Amino acid sequence: MTQTTRERAKTAIAELDERVTEARWRTLEALFAAGRPLSHAEIEAGLAADGAIDRVTLYRVLDWLVGRGLAHKIEGHDRAWRFSAVGNDTHGHAHFHCTRCGKVYCLTAIQPTLVLALPPRFHFEEAGISLRGTCADCQPH
Amino acid sequence: MTQTTRERAKTAIAELDERVTEARWRTLEALFAAGRPLSHAEIEAGLAADGAIDRVTLYRVLDWLVGRGLAHKIEGHDRAWRFSAVGNDTHGHAHFHCTRCGKVYCLTAIQPTLVLALPPRFHFEEAGISLRGTCADCQPH
DNA sequence: CTCCGACGTGCTACTGTGTTGCACGTCTTG
DNA sequence: CAAGACGTGCAACACAGTAGCACGTCGGAG
Numbered sequence: 001m002t003q004t005t006r007e008r009a010k011t012a013i014a015e016l017d018e019r020v021t022e023a024r025w026r027t028l029e030a031l032f033a034a035g036r037p038l039s040h041a042e043i044e045a046g047l048a049a050d051g052a053i054d055r056v057t058l059y060r061v062l063d064w065l066v067g068r069g070l071a072h073k074i075e076g077h078d079r080a081w082r083f084s085a086v087g088n089d090t091h092g093h094a095h096f097h098c099t100r101c102g103k104v105y106c107l108t109a110i111q112p113t114l115v116l117a118l119p120p121r122f123h124f125e126e127a128g129i130s131l132r133g134t135c136a137d138c139q140p141h
Numbered sequence: 142m143t144q145t146t147r148e149r150a151k152t153a154i155a156e157l158d159e160r161v162t163e164a165r166w167r168t169l170e171a172l173f174a175a176g177r178p179l180s181h182a183e184i185e186a187g188l189a190a191d192g193a194i195d196r197v198t199l200y201r202v203l204d205w206l207v208g209r210g211l212a213h214k215i216e217g218h219d220r221a222w223r224f225s226a227v228g229n230d231t232h233g234h235a236h237f238h239c240t241r242c243g244k245v246y247c248l249t250a251i252q253p254t255l256v257l258a259l260p261p262r263f264h265f266e267e268a269g270i271s272l273r274g275t276c277a278d279c280q281p282h
Numbered sequence: 283c284t285c286c287g288a289c290g291t292g293c294t295a296c297t298g299t300g301t302t303g304c305a306c307g308t309c310t311t312g
Numbered sequence: 313c314a315a316g317a318c319g320t321g322c323a324a325c326a327c328a329g330t331a332g333c334a335c336g337t338c339g340g341a342g
Contacts, residue, residue: 019338021290040328054292059329061290079220079299080328096263109258117250118237121277125240128271136262160309162319181299195321200300202319220328221299 005032016068023053027061028070028085037074037082037095037104076104077132094129100138107131146173157209164194168202169211169226178215178223178236178245217245218273235270241279248272 009028013020030046031038038046040058047053053061062083065071074082077097082104096105118124150169154161171187172179179187181199188194194202203224206212215223218238223245237246259265 019290021338023291056293056330057291064290075216075218075220077216079216096259099266105260105263107259118248118272118274119246119277121280122237122246123275123280124272125274126272128273129268130271131259131265131268133259133266134264136260139262139264160319162308164320197301197322198320205319219298 005029008032012070016070018068023057023061024064026053027058028065031065031071031083031085034084036106037072037084039076039080039082041080043083074104075128075130076102077130078102094131096131096133096135098135098138099132100134103135103137105135146170149173153211157211159209164198164202165205167194168199169206172206172212172224172226175225177247178213178225180217180221180223180243182221184224215245216269216271217243218271219243235272237272237274237276239276239279240273241275244276244278246276 006025006029009025009032010020012028013024018024026047027043030043034042034046040055040062043062044053044055044058047058062071062073062081066073066083069086071083071085074084074095076082077099082095084106093109094107096107098104147166147170150166150173151161153169154165159165167188168184171184175183175187181196181203184203185194185196185199188199203212203214203222206224207214210227212224212226215225215236217223218240223236225247234247234249237248239245
């Protein structure tokens with residue numbers, strides 16, 4: 001929203017020597033501004049106010065951002081992907097999924113170390129920790 | 142497949158004082174026989190050999206099994222639920238998702254203890270650990 | 283500057299997973 | 313047996329995500 005997040009988005013794309021298109025910087029700006037992982041639908045709704053971006057284009061832009069390392073793709077409990085802008089500490093943190101409002105939060109404070117004992121001939125690639133519960137916005141009182 | 146798993150399935154349902162219908166025990170039998178979490182599509186394909194069960198009925202039977210505590214419902218990385226028969230140790234273990242063949246395995250050997258530091262007013266309900274990689278069946282040599 | 287190819291966007295249509303509503307059949311209980 | 317609850321099947325739908333194609337735009341070669 002602010003000039004700051006917009007410029008951050010544009011420069012982040014420009015630094016990769018990639019085309020700074022409207023769809024790209026507006027999408028990345030939305031992720032920067034949110035500060036928490038957003039679903040495709042949430043991003044689309046947020047962008048709709050000042051000119052909608054095509055549904056499919058948004059999917060492709062999001063995948064492009066992930067491929068260029070500007071965003072992360074995480075799974076939601078509702079079987080919809082969430083996308084978050086890549087900040088400083090990007091790996092190894094858990095995600096909190098609110099079972100009431102569906103929002104997802106990054107728990108960067110938790111840096112778990114897993115001790116793994118996989119069966120033979122299993123090859124490990126990646127691990128994820130996800131928590132469920134209700135967020136502060138959804139508490140009764 | 143064997144008489145054993147079939148009888149196990151039937152008695153497990155009967156012990157709850159619920160109707161032992163064909164759809165129920167055949168579904169539960171399939172879960173017992175598999176020994177690993179199965180997707181709806183996998184179960185449907187497995188049952189098709191000796192008489193298909195309606196797609197929707199299978200969804201409802203699976204939810205019923207989960208509700209009666211006879212099965213567990215876990216998330217796959219491909220946005221499809223997996224269902225596994227409830228054995229002895231049912232909680233707190235991680236799941237391994239093969240990125241090549243899509244199969245899911247229970248890692249009952251890993252009993253993680255998470256130390257959580259949630260933000261204020263966040264209410265914890267449940268945690269899950271999921272691993273990605275390639276399973277033994279999918280190793281190159 | 284102009285042309286041309288690569289790239290980005292938008293539209294339509296499709297797949298796969300899961301759900302809802304309704305009709306019909308079956309079981310069970312009085 | 314009658315009545316109601318329950319289980320199953322069918323059709324239609326909702327939603328997330330993908331594929332194919334056409335069009336436009338950008339940017340470099342000539």
